[in-house]
Amino acid sequence: MIGRYARLLLVFAKVETQYELEYRTNLIFSVLQQAMIMVTSIGAMLILFSYTTTLNGWSLAEMLVLLGVFYIVQGIGDTLFGPSFERLLEHIRLGTLDFTLLKPANGQFLVSTRHVKLRNSAQLVLGLVVLGIGISRLESALSAAQVAGFIVALGCGFALMYSLLLVLSTLAFWFVRVENLLVIYGAFVDASRFPVDIYPGWLRVTLSSVAPVGIAVTVPAQALAGRVDALGIAALALAATLAWVLSAWFWRRGLRSYTGASA
Amino acid sequence: MIATYRTLLVAQFQQASQYRVSMFLYLLFSLIRPIIFLAAWTAVAAARGGSVGGFSAADFAGYYVCMALVLHFTTAWNAYEFEFEVAQGRLSPKLLRPLHPLHYSVVENITWKFFTAFGLVPALAFVAITFQARFETQWWNVALFVPSLLLAAAIRFFLGWIVATAAFWTTRVNAAVTLFDRIMFIFAGQIAPLALMPGILQSIAYVLPFGYIIGVPTDILRGGATLDQALLWMGGQVFWLIVSYAGLQLIWRAGVRQYSAVGA
Amino acid sequence: MSSVIDVRELRKMFHVSEREEGLGATVRALVRRRYRDVPAVAGISFSIEPGEVVGFLGPNGAGKTTTLKALSGLLHPTGGEARVLGFVPWRRENEYLRQMTLLMGNRSQLVWDIPASDSFRVLQEIYKIPEDQYRRALDELVALLDLAPLLHKPVRSLSLGERMKVEFAAGLLHSPKVAFLDEPTIGLDVSMQARIRRFIAEHNRRTGATILLTSHYMADVVALCKRVIVIHHGVLLYDGDLAALASRMAPYKVIGVTLRDGSEADGLAAYGDIQSRDEARVTLHVPRDAAPERAARLVNDLGERLIDISVGDPAIEDVIDRVFTTEATS
Numbered sequence: 001m002i003g004r005y006a007r008l009l010l011v012f013a014k015v016e017t018q019y020e021l022e023y024r025t026n027l028i029f030s031v032l033q034q035a036m037i038m039v040t041s042i043g044a045m046l047i048l049f050s051y052t053t054t055l056n057g058w059s060l061a062e063m064l065v066l067l068g069v070f071y072i073v074q075g076i077g078d079t080l081f082g083p084s085f086e087r088l089l090e091h092i093r094l095g096t097l098d099f100t101l102l103k104p105a106n107g108q109f110l111v112s113t114r115h116v117k118l119r120n121s122a123q124l125v126l127g128l129v130v131l132g133i134g135i136s137r138l139e140s141a142l143s144a145a146q147v148a149g150f151i152v153a154l155g156c157g158f159a160l161m162y163s164l165l166l167v168l169s170t171l172a173f174w175f176v177r178v179e180n181l182l183v184i185y186g187a188f189v190d191a192s193r194f195p196v197d198i199y200p201g202w203l204r205v206t207l208s209s210v211a212p213v214g215i216a217v218t219v220p221a222q223a224l225a226g227r228v229d230a231l232g233i234a235a236l237a238l239a240a241t242l243a244w245v246l247s248a249w250f251w252r253r254g255l256r257s258y259t260g261a262s263a
Numbered sequence: 264m265i266a267t268y269r270t271l272l273v274a275q276f277q278q279a280s281q282y283r284v285s286m287f288l289y290l291l292f293s294l295i296r297p298i299i300f301l302a303a304w305t306a307v308a309a310a311r312g313g314s315v316g317g318f319s320a321a322d323f324a325g326y327y328v329c330m331a332l333v334l335h336f337t338t339a340w341n342a343y344e345f346e347f348e349v350a351q352g353r354l355s356p357k358l359l360r361p362l363h364p365l366h367y368s369v370v371e372n373i374t375w376k377f378f379t380a381f382g383l384v385p386a387l388a389f390v391a392i393t394f395q396a397r398f399e400t401q402w403w404n405v406a407l408f409v410p411s412l413l414l415a416a417a418i419r420f421f422l423g424w425i426v427a428t429a430a431f432w433t434t435r436v437n438a439a440v441t442l443f444d445r446i447m448f449i450f451a452g453q454i455a456p457l458a459l460m461p462g463i464l465q466s467i468a469y470v471l472p473f474g475y476i477i478g479v480p481t482d483i484l485r486g487g488a489t490l491d492q493a494l495l496w497m498g499g500q501v502f503w504l505i506v507s508y509a510g511l512q513l514i515w516r517a518g519v520r521q522y523s524a525v526g527a
Numbered sequence: 528m529s530s531v532i533d534v535r536e537l538r539k540m541f542h543v544s545e546r547e548e549g550l551g552a553t554v555r556a557l558v559r560r561r562y563r564d565v566p567a568v569a570g571i572s573f574s575i576e577p578g579e580v581v582g583f584l585g586p587n588g589a590g591k592t593t594t595l596k597a598l599s600g601l602l603h604p605t606g607g608e609a610r611v612l613g614f615v616p617w618r619r620e621n622e623y624l625r626q627m628t629l630l631m632g633n634r635s636q637l638v639w640d641i642p643a644s645d646s647f648r649v650l651q652e653i654y655k656i657p658e659d660q661y662r663r664a665l666d667e668l669v670a671l672l673d674l675a676p677l678l679h680k681p682v683r684s685l686s687l688g689e690r691m692k693v694e695f696a697a698g699l700l701h702s703p704k705v706a707f708l709d710e711p712t713i714g715l716d717v718s719m720q721a722r723i724r725r726f727i728a729e730h731n732r733r734t735g736a737t738i739l740l741t742s743h744y745m746a747d748v749v750a751l752c753k754r755v756i757v758i759h760h761g762v763l764l765y766d767g768d769l770a771a772l773a774s775r776m777a778p779y780k781v782i783g784v785t786l787r788d789g790s791e792a793d794g795l796a797a798y799g800d801i802q803s804r805d806e807a808r809v810t811l812h813v814p815r816d817a818a819p820e821r822a823a824r825l826v827n828d829l830g831e832r833l834i835d836i837s838v839g840d841p842a843i844e845d846v847i848d849r850v851f852t853t854e855a856t857s
Contacts, residue, residue: 004655011652019641029438040445044454047461048303051315056306098601099636102629104621105653115638180288187295194299198306200393203298259617260539260603 005109013116020119031122038071038126041193056198058225061137063195066221068131069154070193073217075124077161083115085169089179092172092258101255108251112166135224142224149223149233156233156240157216161189163240163247164211170247173254185211192217212239267362271370279374290379293338294331294386300454301327301394316459324396326456328387329484333477334453335383336376337416339423341368342443346427346436349522358519365424372420399486407493411480414500419476421507424515431518451477472503531612531705531737532575532598538606539568539593539761567593569761570607575739577704580731582752582769583741584847590761591741592709598739599629599707611705625654628703632710635694639683643674643693646682647700654701661700667733668696671726688719695723699730708740712747724750745843759851769843776849777841780818782811784825785835798825807834812841 020027045067049060058066088111091097100110135142168185172178188211191199196207196214207214219236222228279286304323308315318326348354357364390396422443429439448454450464450473457468457478468474479496482488488496543563568590575581583591596602598609600616600623609616614623637646651661669675672692677685682693691711699706711727712720728751731738742748748755748769755772757765765772782799786792789807798821799813813821822838 008652011649015641015645015649018645026435029435033438033441036441036445040449043449047455048307050461051459052307052310054310055303056309094634096634096636098629098631101601101619102599102624103653104624177285180285183288183292187292191295191299194303198302200302259601
């Protein structure tokens with residue numbers, strides 16, 4: 001079963017990438033754009049740190065780790081399911097979602113992964129580089145537990161972001177102008193470039209619960225920086241599992257509404 | 264011309280009111296970036312025992328509230344629309360009408376800002392209170408602020424259009440726009456008040472027009488600069504207004520020639 | 528042999544919010560929505576045997592697309608039952624979906640930026656079509672539809688007709704046993720419509736797939752369907768032979784007369800009902816059985832004053848029109 005869907009994902013990636021490689025100049029420009037955005041973000045960070053050695057207790061190295069995680073998470077999102085969800089809104093609007101529903105494969109999977117955009121993984125790669133630089137400048141060496149915590153937290157963060165995006169996109173079954181909500185989502189994603197604890201109460205709460213992109217980035221970074229314990233990661237894992245289950249249920253609910261099934 | 268504008272404005276208002284919700288949400292979105300950096304600078308100030316280069320946390324709040332206001336009223340998004348119109352072939356009919364296409368853009372721009380102003384003011388008030396913003400504004404600051412803001416908006420508008428005309432020559436307008444956006448991000452005072460930016464970046468900001476778009480009106484409104492300094496800045500704005508306007512005229516004419524040569 | 532499609536008392540009600548125009552009504556609607564129940568399908572029953580090509584006729588809003596959507600599995604009916612290939616369609620079980628296809632004339636399932644051949648590979652993976660079966664199906668479709676030059680160009684660069692052909696191939700690649708075609712020739716030029724019709728007929732002949740199609744174009748139905756189901760206002764008005772429908776609903780023949788002198792046209796009222804007059808050309812409706820005799824009399828009586836005469840069947844559109852107007856007045 002996993003094999004079947006892994007093969008499907010591979011086919012999707014292959015087909016979309018083939019198409020992207022045909023337009024090489026576009027690809028190059030896209031990569032340059034992503035690089036430009038990252039460089040200026042790092043620059044902004046450096047300007048902040050020219051005036052201080054810590055930001056709310058975070059050192060420059062730790063902030064670089066956070067920034068790296070930020071771009072890794074964004075990169076994965078923009079590559080794997082972001083573009084597909086954008087298309088979902090279009091499909092619902094144009095009525096072409098019907099075709100997807102009638103395919104003998106899981107609808108949620110198809111809708112989330114059909115349009116894998118490998119060119120957006122430039123962020124992912126650059127994010128890894130920044131992460132590496134940050135890790136190399138950390139004061140203390142990384143323990144195996146920290147790395148394990150990081151990987152688990154990263155996976156959970158990824159699951160949280162996916163679930164949130166799925167819920168927002170599912171709203172398109174009921175509301176026509178969901179693009180607006182996605183704009184808000186984008187704003188919250190942007191806010192997660194800094195550790196959640198520097199924000200005033202209301203924003204911190206929002207980024208941790210309502211739009212948990214904040215903790216999706218902060219907690220993995222905290223794991224590497226040794227600032228979170230096993231309990232914190234367990235809590236994140238629980239939240240991620242809950243979010244995953246709830247969002248899948250919500251998607252099925254949306255489908256039932258779309259096809260006129262009684263509740 | 265006034266009558267034309269009045270008609271266009273009315274039509275645009277009616278259209279805009281249908282997009283109330285989108286506009287409002289976009290407004291909230293545009294506030295997030297300043298809030299992020301305000302929070303960051305507040306943390307830096309706290310780490311340094313209260314202030315950074317003469318800016319206390321409250322001063323930062325005051326700066327970013329003013330900056331958000333200025334940022335909002337100087338926004339221009341013509342590049343995206345223009346690229347779309349050229350690609351869809353919708354520019355040609357506009358070129359055939361006895362009204363320069365830019366006027367539609369002006370009207371659209373003004374309408375949007377007017378509509379969203381109603382949401383902006385309470386939102387900024389909320390931010391100001393939450394972050395305990397401090398302002399040093401005097402009466403002449405406010406008096407000078409309005410013309411300064413208008414100058415800044417006009418400069419940004421013309422520059423935005425210069426970037427947009429890239430659509431006459433290439434489909435990769437997106438790259439040009441991103442580049443322009445990032446330059447604005449660095450040099451227009453979004454990362455930090457210009458006074459706190461590294462020296463070389465500050466100089467560039469005031470040599471190029473970018474400092475005059477966000478930085479100048481913000482500093483005038485917030486107060487803290489002398490009258491002489493403010494007037495000198497506004498002189499810079501006038502200079503860049505003329506330059507950007509002239510530049511736009513030149514490149515627009517070249518662009519239209521290119522467009523019709525290729526087959527409008 | 529049991530039927531492929533079995534429908535019993537199918538019912539679908541739509542809950543539509545309604546609002547009058549005007550500012551006051553708009554404001555009121557914000558606070559309290561008024562709803563109306565619209566019966567799109569009001570209890571229809573029919574069965575279709577394997578291999579049949581059945582046409583679904585009805586004006587816009589008659590309930591044909593709703594029925595088609597329910598049978599393909601996209602819509603949950605409000606009442607009644609339906610089975611296709613033994614499955615309950617709206618459960619959308621993968622086993623069912625693998626054996627059916629829905630083609631919609633005005634909607635595209637192919638991704639626009641990539642060549643069709645790439646989309647086909649994706650479909651192969653999704654439907655788990657074994658390589659040899661895939662090759663066979665693809666070769667046959669390519670031959671029948673002349674797809675060879677189209678497969679490797681991005682779909683968006685194809686003309687409308689070419690795109691339609693490729694969409695057809697995409698929909699039939701997995702050799703479905705049942706095909707639902709919703710307005711398959713809409714927007715195509717006349718020659719392309721004819722080619723698509725020939726393809727559908729040929730495909731049905733070769734594979735024995737059961738085909739249910741809806742169309743506004745009578746030519747589609749006449750060319751492909753011996754059996755038609757007529758729906759209007761969600762109710763089934765007729766289910767049976769198309770030819771029999773014509774003779775039952777429109778028991779007349781159409782005689783077209785071209786006179787040398789237009790002024791004589793009124794005199795023709797003695798031979799039959801005058802339907803239309805265009806200067807010297809008159810169209811008459813005469814009872815079916817009386818047609819040969821009336822035509823003969825016209826030739827005899829008019830002699831040289833007659834330039835041309837034609838005897839034919841009523842246009843199917845008129846037949847169908849009669850079905851609807853009869854129902855409307857009953």
